[in-house]
Amino acid sequence: MDIAHLRDFITVVDSGSLTRAAAQLYVSQPALSQRIAHLEGELGVRLLERGPRGVAPTQAGLALYRDAQQLVRQFDRIAGDVLSGDRIHGPVAVGLPTTVSVRLAPALFSWTKAHHPGIHLQLFESMSGYIQELLTLGRLDLAVLYRDDETARPAETLLYSEDLYLIGQPKPPAAEEDEIELLHLRNTPLVVPGGRSDLRALIDRVFAAQGLVPSIVADVDSLGAMIRIAASGEACTILPLSSVADQDDHRALGVRRIRNPVIERSVAVCNTVEYYQSRDAVAAMQQGIVAVTTRMANDGDWPGIRLV
Numbered sequence: 001m002d003i004a005h006l007r008d009f010i011t012v013v014d015s016g017s018l019t020r021a022a023a024q025l026y027v028s029q030p031a032l033s034q035r036i037a038h039l040e041g042e043l044g045v046r047l048l049e050r051g052p053r054g055v056a057p058t059q060a061g062l063a064l065y066r067d068a069q070q071l072v073r074q075f076d077r078i079a080g081d082v083l084s085g086d087r088i089h090g091p092v093a094v095g096l097p098t099t100v101s102v103r104l105a106p107a108l109f110s111w112t113k114a115h116h117p118g119i120h121l122q123l124f125e126s127m128s129g130y131i132q133e134l135l136t137l138g139r140l141d142l143a144v145l146y147r148d149d150e151t152a153r154p155a156e157t158l159l160y161s162e163d164l165y166l167i168g169q170p171k172p173p174a175a176e177e178d179e180i181e182l183l184h185l186r187n188t189p190l191v192v193p194g195g196r197s198d199l200r201a202l203i204d205r206v207f208a209a210q211g212l213v214p215s216i217v218a219d220v221d222s223l224g225a226m227i228r229i230a231a232s233g234e235a236c237t238i239l240p241l242s243s244v245a246d247q248d249d250h251r252a253l254g255v256r257r258i259r260n261p262v263i264e265r266s267v268a269v270c271n272t273v274e275y276y277q278s279r280d281a282v283a284a285m286q287q288g289i290v291a292v293t294t295r296m297a298n299d300g301d302w303p304g305i306r307l308v
Contacts, residue, residue, distance in 0.1 A: 008032060036048060147267065162241070166237075192226070242305065
């Protein structure tokens with residue numbers, strides 16, 4: 001199996017079109033189709049479903065896509081290791097949920113530049129569900145993900161836990177100055193992320209456990225948009241304190257810790273050792289994420305988190 005054919009296949013799946021993939025690879029579309037057909041012939045399975053709107057991987061194609069990501073990346077790293085000797089180097093792809101990225105991304109960039117300038121940091125920011133998907137597919141080396149508890153899991157290092165807050169005005173009925181009971185949110189209009197978000201799943205689960213249904217008036221997969229809507233007074237949102245603590249008027253915005261019950265979540269950094277042994281660069285970045293988080297928490301630069 002030719003490594004070049006695997007690169008071609010990854011590009012086709014990513015682009016969803018043989019024509020677009022051919023343009024990216026600077027080859028003709030018939031030539032690319034022939035390469036994919038040759039790969040399918042070698043493996044004896046159909047890898048792509050062709051349709052009027054492009055191509056999509058079959059179940060076998062998805063399996064190859066995931067494994068091909070690892071093979072191509074390892075191939076590239078082997079060549080890099082030979083050239084660089086003992087120096088820690090190379091690309092490390094890190095996925096961060098939006099509410100984590102606000103705090104961690106700038107500090108992690110600075111730490112990497114100071115401690116391991118040979119590492120090429122690749123930061124991906126998105127909603128937590130998509131970050132989990134990218135990690136599973138092997139597109140990321142590390143991902144910071146939310147967990148329901150502080151239970152230790154393979155290939156994970158727990159970082160911190162945090163409570164969630166109601167953000168927005170006007171104040172719901174019976175709200176105290178800094179806290180509000182979950183029961184009093186049953187009729188509060190909320191904007192929260194869509195179904196692929198771990199935050200949304202946690203909110204739905206906590207409300208359901210109390211026999212309540214959250215009054216969600218819009219699915220908003222943007223941290224900035226949720227905060228701006230909350231500031232408008234037309235709806236509230238539910239976020240960790242760190243998401244709004246830097247805003248000059250965050251007190252006027254309305255920040256109240258939810259209690260009875262407290263909505264708490266844990267955060268862990270996860271790697272993909274289930275697919276391959278962590279490289280030195282990946283291990284260094286995982287240690288860096290822990291070190292940066294610990295320093296920011298101890299220095300008071302990450303409000304609302306409790307180190308695990």
